[in-house]
Amino acid sequence: MALIDKFNVLYRRFGDAPAQPGLEQLADLLHCSERYARIQLTKMRELGWIDWQPGIGRGKRSTLRLVTSPEQIEWLRLRxxxxxxxxxxxxxxxxxxxxNRLLADLSSHLGVVGKEVRIAIPTLPATLDPRRIxxxxxSYLVRQIYDRLVDYDEINQRITGALAHHFETNAQATAWTFWLRPGVTFHTGERLDASIVAQSLLRLKEPPGHYxxxxxxxxxVEVLSSEVLTCHLTHTDWLWPxxxxxxxASITLPSSRHGRPIGSGPFQMEQQSKQRIVLRAFDRYYGTRAxxxxxxxxxxxxxxDPVTDITFDPGAATQQTDVQNGCTYLIVSTRSQLIPVGERQAILGLLSNxxxxxxxxERTPALSIIPGWESPRSLRQNSPPDITGTLKIYSYDLPCFTTLFARLQQVLTAAGIRAEHIILGSEAFLRPEEWLSEADLIMGSEILYHRSAYDIYEWLHSSKLLSAGMTKTEHERLHDRLxxxxxxxxxxxxxxxxxxxxxxxxxEGILLPLSHERVGYTANHRLHGTGLAGYGWVDLARIWIKNNELSVS
Structure with missing residues (x-):
């Protein structure tokens, strides 16, 4: 019988009330000899479970009081x-x-622990397959595990080499040739070559990839040698790199080879469960080791923390935030029964207030889709539409949408218009074909990794929500402009x-930018290298733990 089981026997018999059982009685309860009972009681006392004083002398009974409960002992074990x-x-x-109690307690164990960092995120990713993100x-975690042929240098606004140390194109931008770095290996030790890269790139076209x-x-993809390959395109594309x-576009091994994410990035997957993901630095990384x-x-x-998205150490931390590259926005569904397409400008003009x-x-007003831009507004701000029913405004479960809806509702109520906020889970929200026929207005949010023309292009090209707010003619015009x-x-x-x-x-009243949300993180003061990176978070490979005891005073 384990020690906790013996304690449970005592608790069922005596509870938390003081008692004076003899050692013989305690031995009978625990189904053991008096000598072994004494040993077990001494261990419980050392653990702080009981207050026990053995009787000294003939006829003297021991005193026993249980100072905790089985539930509290189990709680301490879990902690x-x-x-x-x-x-x-x-x-x-x-x-x-x-x-639920343990989930509420988890934040006290976050932050810097020895030589590692524990980071809180609202939910673990549904996938780490780059094509399905x-x-x-x-996207953030995929960037830690995998690497890509090239990177984008946001400071200089240009593409730089990564797995490919050099690339070039023909005059029409229809053939792009890449020269791979020699000696790059995946986390399994398998060498990266042009054939593997070619297979990975061709998989990007396959469904059900979101992009x-x-x-x-x-x-x-033409493989010219083990370290050189050419991507042949059907039309001019200066955005290909x-x-x-x-x-x-992270480079992956064929999925059939391994049951876990295998890349060549700065971190390799060590463990993945329903509660956590553990990443360990990849010692043979071709770039600078994490x-x-x-x-x-x-x-x-x-x-x-409702403001920040990654929290390193709540309570004893410094905070860094920035406004999102992108915006939260409002779209009128073309399937709305209450807002005809001709009234889009009127309703969005009203709601621009x-x-x-x-x-x-927590947010700044959005004057366009990107911070720092300012776009003209609808010309019909002073002509509120005549709406008799209740507008259904759909969004997913992002905290900022509740606040934004309250402001929208205030303006609508003042105009004599009723509104209802319908909140979906994020997965359901990404399937608009299931609920779009019921929606009048849609609140969405887009945060770009970089503020490049391509990131804007990618958003406008691939957004199902934007398509939901456009007529066929407008959709054709959008793609002509793209x-x-x-x-x-x-x-x-x-x-x-x-x-x-x-x-x-x-x-045109297709989209109304609402706000630029603040994104960022809180970080323990011992963490260094935590400058804001893509998505307003940090580059994990650059952070390090400073031992203040070793610092010069």
Whole structure:
């Protein structure tokens, strides 16, 4: 019988009331000899479970008081497992109340622990297959595990080499040749070569990839040697290397070879469960090795900080935030029975009065789709539409949407219009074909990894929500304009075309930018290298733990 089981026997017999049982009685209860009972009682006392004083002298009874309960002992055991990072063992076989209590306690075990960092995220990713990713936490983690042929240098606004150390194209931008770095290996030790890269690139066209439509122009990949390959496209595409710098285009091994994510990035997957993901630095990484040994992502459904998205160490932390590259926005569904297409400008013009104040700590008003841009508004702001029914405004379960809806509702109520907020789970929201016929207005949010023309192009090209707010003619015009961006070899003029496209979307009443949400993180003061990176988060490979005891005073 384990020690905790013996304690449970005593608790059932005596509870937390003081008692004076003899050693013989205690031995009978525990089904053991008096000598062994004494040993077990001494251990319980050392653990702080009981207050026990053995009787001294003939006829003197021992005194016993149980100072804790089986529930509290189990709770301390669970907290000890969590402190050691053994979440799977801690969550095994829990009742619902125990699970909820443990989830609420997890944040106290986050942050810097020895030589590792534990990071809270609202939910663990549904997939780490680069072709299937749909949201930014999936994209963020994919970027840690995998690498790509090229990267985007946001400071200099140009594509730079990654797995490929050099690339070039023909005059028509229909053939792009890449020279691979020699000696690059995957986490399994398998060498990366042009044949593997070619297979990975061709898989980008296959369904059900969320961004598969962006890669349909890839006609074939010609392998010229083990370290050189050429992508042949069906039409001019100066954005092709930008597409290959995205998380979706990460180079992977064929999925049939391994049951876990295998890449060549700075971190390799060590463990994945329903409670956490554990990443460990890849020692043979071709670039600069990660400065931190291990990073764990823990699932906390209730985020400890409503402003930041990644929280390293709540309570003893400094905070860094920035406004999102992108915006939250409102779209009128073309299937709405209450808002005809001809009334879109009127309703969005009215709701442009619901933008958040400029001094808000969590968001800033959006004057266009990108921070710093300003687009003309609808010309019909002073003519509210005549709506007799209740508008149904759909969104997913992002906290900012509740706040934004309250502002929208205030404006609508003042105009004599009723509104209902319908909140879907994020997975259901990404399947608009299931609910679009019921929606009048849709709130969405887009955060771009970079503020490049390509990131804007990718959003407008692939957004199902944007398509839901456009007529067939408008959709055709959108893709004509996107084609002009794709065939432009100059980043500056691509940016100008993107700005003109945003102006058109807004003035036509297709899209109303609402806010730029603040994104970022809180980080323990011992963590360094935590400058804001893509999505307003951090580059994990650059962070490191400073031992302040070794610092010069």
């Amino acid at each position: 000890d497992l969590v402190a050691k990072g053994q979440l799977e063992a801690a969550f095994a076989h829990l009742t619902s109340p125990q699970r 749909k949201n930014r936490i999936e 598969a439509g962006l890669f349909q122009s890839l006609d074939r 930008h597409k290959l710098a995205t998380a979706t 400065l931190i040994e291990k990073v764990e992502f823990w699932s906390l459904p209730e985020s400890p 619901a933008l958040p104040p400029a001094n808000n700590a 084609a002009q961006i794709r065939t432009d070899p100059h980043e500056q003029s691509r940016q100008e075309k993107c700005k003109a496209l945003a102006d058109w979307l807004i003035t």
